[in-house]
Each structure stands twice: as structure tokens, then as C-alpha cells.
Amino acid sequence: MLLITRRDGERVRIEESSLVAGKVVPAAPARRRGPAASYEELARISARAWQPVERESLGRWELRAAAGFTRRANSVLPLGDPGIPLDEALRAVRGWYAARGLPAYLQLATGAEGTQELLCAEVEDRGWIREVTAELWIGALAPVADREAPGVRLSRTADEAWLSRYQRKGAGEVALKVLGSGPSVWFATVPGAEGAAPAAIGRCVVDGRWAGFAAVEVDPARRREGLATTVMAALAQRALDEGASAGWLQVETDNAGARTLYGGMGFAAHHAYHHYRAPGDASEGFGGRFESSRSS
Numbered sequence: 001m002l003l004i005t006r007r008d009g010e011r012v013r014i015e016e017s018s019l020v021a022g023k024v025v026p027a028a029p030a031r032r033r034g035p036a037a038s039y040e041e042l043a044r045i046s047a048r049a050w051q052p053v054e055r056e057s058l059g060r061w062e063l064r065a066a067a068g069f070t071r072r073a074n075s076v077l078p079l080g081d082p083g084i085p086l087d088e089a090l091r092a093v094r095g096w097y098a099a100r101g102l103p104a105y106l107q108l109a110t111g112a113e114g115t116q117e118l119l120c121a122e123v124e125d126r127g128w129i130r131e132v133t134a135e136l137w138i139g140a141l142a143p144v145a146d147r148e149a150p151g152v153r154l155s156r157t158a159d160e161a162w163l164s165r166y167q168r169k170g171a172g173e174v175a176l177k178v179l180g181s182g183p184s185v186w187f188a189t190v191p192g193a194e195g196a197a198p199a200a201i202g203r204c205v206v207d208g209r210w211a212g213f214a215a216v217e218v219d220p221a222r223r224r225e226g227l228a229t230t231v232m233a234a235l236a237q238r239a240l241d242e243g244a245s246a247g248w249l250q251v252e253t254d255n256a257g258a259r260t261l262y263g264g265m266g267f268a269a270h271h272a273y274h275h276y277r278a279p280g281d282a283s284e285g286f287g288g289r290f291e292s293s294r295s296s
Contacts, residue, residue: 035138035209035246036115039114039271040079042248047077048203049212051181053174056096059083063096067174070130075105076112078119094278103281105131108144112271116202120274127279134250140212141236141247141268149234153189162189162199165217185206186238188231200227204235211239213249228261238279 009096052064052073060080066073074097082089097104106123109115123128158166158179166176179185182205190200199222203215213235218227249267251258 016151025122035140036244037110037138039112042270043109045207046136046212046248046250048180048207049149049213050181053177054100058089058092061089061093063093065097065100065102068102068176069175069178070168071105072107073178075107075275076104077107078116089279090123090126090128094281097278097281103193104278106276108275108276109136109273111269120276123276128276129279130274130276132275133269133272134252135269135272136248137262137267138246138248138252138270139262139265141240142166143266144232144247145236145240147229149230149237151190152234153186153235154228154238155189156185158187158203159189161191161198162187162201165189165201165219166215166276167214167217171194172222173262182212184242187236188235189291190227190231194214200231202228202231202235204239206239206242206244209243209245210233211236211244211247213247229265232265 048064050070050072052066054065056063058076059082061076061078061082063076064073068074076093082092084092092104094104104126108120108123110120112116120130155162158176167230176245184206186206188200188202188204189198192199197219200218200235201215202213202217205214206214213232216228216231218225239247247267248270250273251262251263253272
């Protein structure tokens with residue numbers, strides 16, 4: 001039997017007698033609309049837009065913790081060699097998170113040049129469980145900003161009104177620190193009825209040429225009114241004013257509405273990212289699956 005690693009990191013076994021020819025195929029970027037970027041550039045940009053309250057380096061791995069508020073802020077971001085053998089690095093990771101009362105997670109990516117298909121396969125061989133998968137999409141900013149954006153208020157902070165619409169709860173001050181982290185952070189609010197939560201909200205972090213969008217949420221009673229598009233347009237206009245030209249966002253793989261919405265704005269998938277949980281570690285305590293841009 002031969003063991004073959006697919007592009008998404010999955011390993012499959014085939015009969016050796018069925019193989020006619022084979023070669024190692026390096027990952028390559030798919031043809032897509034919009035700006036070009038390497039995986040490592042986007043990984044660093046997205047990490048700066050959602051920062052933990054505690055971090056530590058293990059070679060070129062970054063261990064991140066934020067009291068359990070989202071997997072992204074409580075997982076390891078490996079961008080190279082940990083400086084020690086893999087088994088030793090994984091033991092160190094588990095110990096670091098256990099000392100903080102947290103399950104150990106790795107955030108790994110597949111599907112683009114420079115992503116981590118082989119590392120995915122290696123950690124799966126060691127019993128780590130692929131628990132969550134999402135995609136990072138990119139696109140040009142100008143077409144988003146060209147849309148109308150009436151009635152949107154922009155602020156540097158997430159006030160009580162904004163938080164009342166935000167679906168992810170928990171972690172208190174830690175959540176506010178994570179939400180407010182990033183080079184240039186903006187919060188968008190479309191007011192609702194008097195005394196009610198906002199009709200729609202969103203968050204954007206401007207970082208050089210990139211603007212990252214997240215927490216785009218709409219009152220379920222106000223869906224299909226174009227409010228998500230309005231929020232995105234207002235944030236994109238502000239990002240353009242600050243010199244950005246490209247946008248990125250994270251989309252849940254099972255969120256058909258979000259994929260339709262952002263695809264219509266010119267965004268397209270760049271790579272997938274996965275959260276792997278250490279075998280035997282509990283996953284309770286995280287506030288939701290991960291931080292992404294929603295279409296609702």
C-alpha cells in the first residue's frame with residue numbers, strides 16, 4: 001500500500017499495483033480575481049487584525065492565548081520551523097495551553113502556495129483532530145467602496161450598542177481587547193429602532209494595503225435589505241481613505257449566504273485554514289467557532 005497526501009492535507013492509501021506514475025506536486029496559487037498575495041503575508045496580516053492578550057514564540061511558531069475567546073486568538077500559528085523536533089514541539093504546545101486551562105489548538109492552512117499540507121498530515125498522524133475549517137477570501141477594495149452606504153456610523157471603539165448586536169458573547173474585557181486590536185480598527189453601526197439593538201454592525205482593520213472585514217451581522221428581522229452590503233461599503237470607503245487597496249475576510253465553509261454575498265462583491269477564496277485540537281483536549285469554553293464575516 002502507498003500513502004498519498006492530497007492538497008488539503010488528507011492522507012489516503014492506494015494499492016501500489018494501481019499506480020502508473022507519480023510525482024510530488026508543489027502547491028500553486030489558483031487563478032483568481034483581485035490582488036495577489038502569499039499565504040504568509042495574509043497569515044501575518046490576519047493575525048495582526050485579531051491579536052491575543054498573551055503570546056510566546058517557539059521557533060517560528062507563535063503560541064497565542066486570550067482566555068478562550070475564539071480559537072483564532074487561542075491557537076498556535078506555525079509559520080516555519082519550531083526549532084525542535086515536531087513531537088517535542090507538540091508536547092510543548094500542549095503544556096503551554098494546559099498551564100492556562102485551555103485546549104491546545106494549531107491553526108494550519110491548505111490550498112495555496114506555501115501552505116501546510118504536509119504538517120496537516122503529520123499532526124493528523126499523531127491524533128490531532130481537524131475540528132473547524134474556514135476559508136480566507138481576498139478581493140479588490142474599490143468595487144466594494146463604490147456602493148452606497150447611507151446611515152452608517154463609524155467609531156474607533158465597540159460601544160454598548162455595537163456589542164448588543166454582536167453574536168459572540170463572553171470573556172468580558174479580554175473580548176474587548178481582542179476586538180480593539182489591530183493597526184487601525186473601525187466599527188460600523190447601522191442604528192435600529194429607538195431603544196433596540198443596531199440593525200447591522202461590522203468591523204474592519206486597516207493594515208497597509210489590506211483591509212480585513214469581520215463581525216458583519218444583521219438583525220434577523222432586517223435581512224435581505226442590503227444592510228450587510230451597506231456596512232461593507234462604509235468600511236471599505238474608510239479603508240480606501242487610509243490608503244488600502246485590497247480586502248480580506250474569513251468565510252465559514254458552510255455559510256452559503258456569505259459566500260454568495262462576498263462572491264458578488266468580487267472576493268474569492270485564497271486558501272483554507274483549519275483548527276486542529278490536541279487529542280484528549282476538551283473544546284468547551286470557546287465563544288463560538290471562530291471570527292468570520294457573516295452575511296446575515
